[in-house]
Amino acid sequence: PPSSICLRVAVLTVEAEETHHHLRRQIIIAVVLASIAGVMIVLAVLFACIAWRRYRGAPDDFKDTQSTDTQRIALVPILNRFNSFKATTKKGLVAMMEYASLEAATGNFSESNVLGVGGFGCVYKANFDGGFVAAVKRLGCEGQEYEKEFENELDLLQRIQHSNIVSLVGFCIHQENRFIVYELMVNGSLETQLHGPSHGSALSWHIRMKIALDTAR
Numbered sequence: 388p389p390s391s392i393c394l395r396v397a398v399l400t401v402e403a404e405e406t407h408h409h410l411r412r413q414i415i416i417a418v419v420l421a422s423i424a425g426v427m428i429v430l431a432v433l434f435a436c437i438a439w440r441r442y443r444g445a446p447d448d449f450k451d452t453q454s455t456d457t458q459r460i461a462l463v464p465i466l467n468r469f470n471s472f473k474a475t476t477k478k479g480l481v482a483m484m485e486y487a488s489l490e491a492a493t494g495n496f497s498e499s500n501v502l503g504v505g506g507f508g509c510v511y512k513a514n515f516d517g518g519f520v521a522a523v524k525r526l527g528c529e530g531q532e533y534e535k536e537f538e539n540e541l542d543l544l545q546r547i548q549h550s551n552i553v554s555l556v557g558f559c560i561h562q563e564n565r566f567i568v569y570e571l572m573v574n575g576s577l578e579t580q581l582h583g584p585s586h587g588s589a590l591s592w593h594i595r596m597k598i599a600l601d602t603a604r
């Protein structure tokens with residue numbers, strides 16, 4: 388009868404609508420899940436990139452202390468074989484200087500050439516052939532702390548090249564002795580200027596302000 392046909396058509400329409408609804412809901416869920424997965428993948432890649440850049444940019448000491456220590460210890464006997472020339476290290480080129488030239492330039496490390504004394508050794512003024520003047524630090528030769536200080540200072544100064552930081556000229560290893568050659572600070576160190584015999588009397592407030600700004604840079 389026509390009424391039962393109408394009823395069947397109505398039931399079929401409702402079923403079709405329900406199926407359509409169900410399908411739409413599934414599509415929406417799939418799209419949302421895919422979007423979340425996509426965002427998570429992008430975030431993971433981003434995080435990995437940042438972590439990698441930080442790892443590469445970090446000083447060696449923060450990466451793998453054990454392996455850098457091993458490298459440093461391994462470096463010394465290799466350097467000992469040379470006496471002059473330039474040593475290419477992972478950070479650049481540093482002059483390996485002959486002991487004889489340091490001895491000659493400092494007048495055999497004479498008292499009259501002493502510029503100052505630090506925690507790890509004495510610093511001498513050195514006049515090299517050709518008029519080149521520098522400062523030579525002779526590190527004490529007892530104990531591992533001197534060896535570590537020598538390696539740390541070389542490592543740091545190779546990496547830090549800045550107009551406000553004294554530059555590294557070279558180094559020398561002679562028997563048990565270790566030497567570091569620096570650019571000469573003709574007016575002495577900042578500490579000497581501030582706390583030396585003059586007690587800073589030579590520094591005007593304008594100069595002090597300039598020093599403070601340069602230090603911050």
Ligand SMILES: Nc1ncnc2c1ncn2[C@@H]1O[C@H](COP(=O)(O)OP(=O)(O)OP(=O)(O)O)[C@@H](O)[C@H]1O
Nearest residue numbers: 502503504505506507510522569570571572576579
């Ligand atoms: N490049 C340089 N030019 C001129 N004088 C220097 C130079 N380097 C060091 N001096 C003088 O030698 C002194 C000792 O320097 P050094 O670097 O051995 O020790 P420090 O930095 O004063 O102290 P510490 O060894 O305890 O860190 C300095 O105070 C300074 O007077």
